[in-house]
Amino acid sequence: MTKVILFSATILLFFACNPGKPSEDAANKDENPVAAVADPTKGIGQIKNVNLHNPLELDRVNRGKAIYEMKCSACHKLTDQRVVGPGWLGVTKTRKPEWIMNMVLNIEVMLEQDPEAQKLLELCLTRMPNQNVSIGDARDILEFMRQNDGEQ
Numbered sequence: 394m395t396k397v398i399l400f401s402a403t404i405l406l407f408f409a410c411n412p413g414k415p416s417e418d419a420a421n422k423d424e425n426p427v428a429a430v431a432d433p434t435k436g437i438g439q440i441k442n443v444n445l446h447n448p449l450e451l452d453r454v455n456r457g458k459a460i461y462e463m464k465c466s467a468c469h470k471l472t473d474q475r476v477v478g479p480g481w482l483g484v485t486k487t488r489k490p491e492w493i494m495n496m497v498l499n500i501e502v503m504l505e506q507d508p509e510a511q512k513l514l515e516l517c518l519t520r521m522p523n524q525n526v527s528i529g530d531a532r533d534i535l536e537f538m539r540q541n542d543g544e545q
């Protein structure tokens with residue numbers, strides 16, 4: 394009996410939390426809440442699913458580069474050399490796109506709860522400040538990182 398009640402409650406909860414609200418951003422379009430919870434390599438935050446396109450979207454690359462130069466280059470090089478933060482070379486090969494975007498958009502929580510982010514903090518001994526970029530900006534920066542990693 395308890396099981397039946399619990400089960401119904403779960404179903405109710407599920408529907409209650411999903412009132413078919415419009416997706417907040419194209420980056421989250423194909424979001425699957427169950428898979429997102431189950432995949433810790435995507436980091437913690439609102440970005441659950443990123444669709445990458447080939448070839449690269451060059452307008453995004455250019456915008457991403459401009460944001461990088463303005464807001465990120467003081468701490469991040471495009472080589473593998475660490476300055477304040479890790480160099481970006483290879484980052485799109487070792488990290489999921491979702492993880493990278495959550496790191497940019499949700500740095501406080503990532504540094505508190507994500508094991509990989511915490512390892513970086515131990516290495517760098519500086520907390521990356523929140524850069525106040527939009528989801529769209531973070532997506533553009535990701536595209537620029539892909540180009541930096543040799544994608545076409």
Ligand code: HEC
Pocket residue numbers: 460461464465466467468469477478479480484488493496497504510513514515517518519520521522524526534
């Ligand atoms: C004041 C220095 C600083 C600035 C500015 C900064 N970061 Fe960081 N970033 C760090 C540090 C330090 C880390 C390592 C984690 C930590 O210790 O907080 C990091 C880590 C990262 C990582 C993870 C890298 C990896 O190897 O996995 C990404 C991605 C990142 N930053 C993106 C950005 C973006 C995008 C911007 C600009 C919008 C930016 N950062 C601006 C200091 C900075």
